[in-house]
Amino acid sequence: MTRPPTMEDVARAAGVSRSTVSRVFQGGGERVSPDAMIEVHEAAERLGYVHNLVASGLATRHGRQLGLLIRDATNPAYGHLHAEMNRAVEAAGRTLISVTAFRHDYGTAEVEGLNRLRGQRVAGIFVGTGVTAAEDLVEAVSAVPLMIVGRPNDHPLIESVSYDERSHGRMVAEQLAAAGHRRIAVLNAPLLYSRVFALRMRSLRERCHELGVETREVELLPVEQGVVRALDAAREEHLTCIACPVDYVALDLLRAAAERGVRVPEDVSTVGFDGMGDGLDLLGLATVRLPIAEVAHEAVARMGDLLVRAQESPKGPPAPLTDASPSARHAVHAGQFLPGRTLGPPAEHRRG
Template identity: 75%
Template sequence: MARSPTMEDVAREAGVSRSTVSRVFHNGGERVSADALLTVHAAAKRLGYVHNLVASGLAARSGRELGLLLRDATNPAYGHLHAEMHRAAQARGRTLISVTAFRHGDGTAEVEGLNRLIGQRVAGVFAGTGVTAAEDLARTVTATPMMIVGRPNEHPQIESVSYDERTHGRWMAEAIAAQGHRRIAALTAPLLYSRVFDLRMRSLVARCRELGIAALPVELLPVEHGVIRALEAAREESLTCIACPVDYVALELLRAAGARGVRIPEEVSTVGFDGLGDGLDLLGLATIRLPVAEVARAAVARMEDLLVAAQHGAEDGERSSGAAPRRRTGPEASGARHTVLPGRLVPGRTLGPPPPRA
């Protein structure tokens, strides 16, 4: 049987001294530069080295701090998630450290932000991102428990608590059908732009198909051009509703419609998703309101369970005779737990019946 990697192996792989590796794992990285810390953890990950958290005192040292990686706090959905995650963490005596990536990045900034959080030696980290694949997130973490929050995830090794976007897409399709629409436009974006947008619109289009509604895909990006394309398609193809993947796109469409003299909903209806922006009730936007507070509370509660499980796993590894503890990012037997919570449909004046000409 091949022997388990040791601190000496990690030191050679990382090109640092054994004492540096020891400080990383025994003293929580004290007096170790951030670059060296990330290098050592990367080497440990490549070798499959799993340190005993109890023996090192890492679980106790990591204290009460948790990390949160966000996609873009200027988006109301992420901004509300940021606030509710802080509130949920504080309710459990935790401190939340957050890093925000750029809205239109390709995922590189998200991975860099995750590395910065791990470099600050948080006890656990939440990834509320929209682009980076779960596989890439999993490769970033070694001993730090990680959970995806607020976005679709089915990775077998990464826990998640997210919004039920499949149900949201179906609900919106059913609301559109209830008003009598039979030909609509669906603004779509590439998967790498937003996994949330992709899941919402795929679910909406699939349910429309079941209900006998024709959904014409219209390219969303760039947004200011995509909404114009949708309005033109509605005119040329006799489409009576435009489904937007998020509220800020629906608001952009309302602006473009106003500039062109297109009346909403008398000539064409529109809907969005998120339901979190200030003033949406005044505009009467038909949307789906996300259960942000519920997701935040459930995610923080589940992270507490994961931290306890990590400590117990380390204790089990210490008691075992010669067997190295296994790397775990989720529950042992059944795989990672994926919890989805539905929001609620918010009716609005922007979704009305088709115009008489239709």
């Protein structure tokens, strides 16, 4: 059996030293001339050489690779977060390894994904998921710098840069009240399904109560049935708007409304959250746009601080975190409300 090509083989084929090849693959080409870099990559391609990142030590906690645990990239908000995290990590001169968990795994796949990233010995890990409890992440924090990105977090031992979902829920409630709505349906999902959804809708309900807007809670799951239940409740109980915890649910509601001859917003209004799907402006969906780019770039900068702190510590794993450890920093960024045709005044206001 023919042995796989080695770094020495690439060096001989390219006419350079082994240390030059090492700098090209392990240092991203630092201190290597452009001509030499081209020769090395062309030689590696001819020989079929594949550099082993883990064996080379790039994935140690002092290395260049960072991990991202992300949830359900079919959700546009997570897809955009993935893209922005890649962009920010590359701008910082590092590389990103990502693991995706699907939304119906209820946390199991997230824990497995986190373990896979730790197995890759990445320098630090970003957790951009909405299900796994922060308490279940503390063990990982004691092994490698870890930061929650995107989702709300106030755990005293875990750093985070998040969307201000409390503010977003209140923002939507204020828009509904300003449009004249006084009785609305609110689609709710269990905490286990999404901590983000739960916080958004709880904040919306609380602000509605303060503003004198009555809320009727409707079970979201399964989504195809939840949107129908909300439409039925709106018809039977004279509710004038249906608040959805995420844009893809609002789109399912628009489909169900069209199938039943329910006009939006003439018969019932609807709003969503995220504001990241292609074509939402054409549909005219009223929603909250998440500040994804801002969150991603601050998270990567903050991770750099954590890595520097880890490098300054004595060699070996970080000391276990305890309640006496310094409190973690939590930053939040608020998005903006995007008006759309799906949110209009109640029918009785239009008649007046």
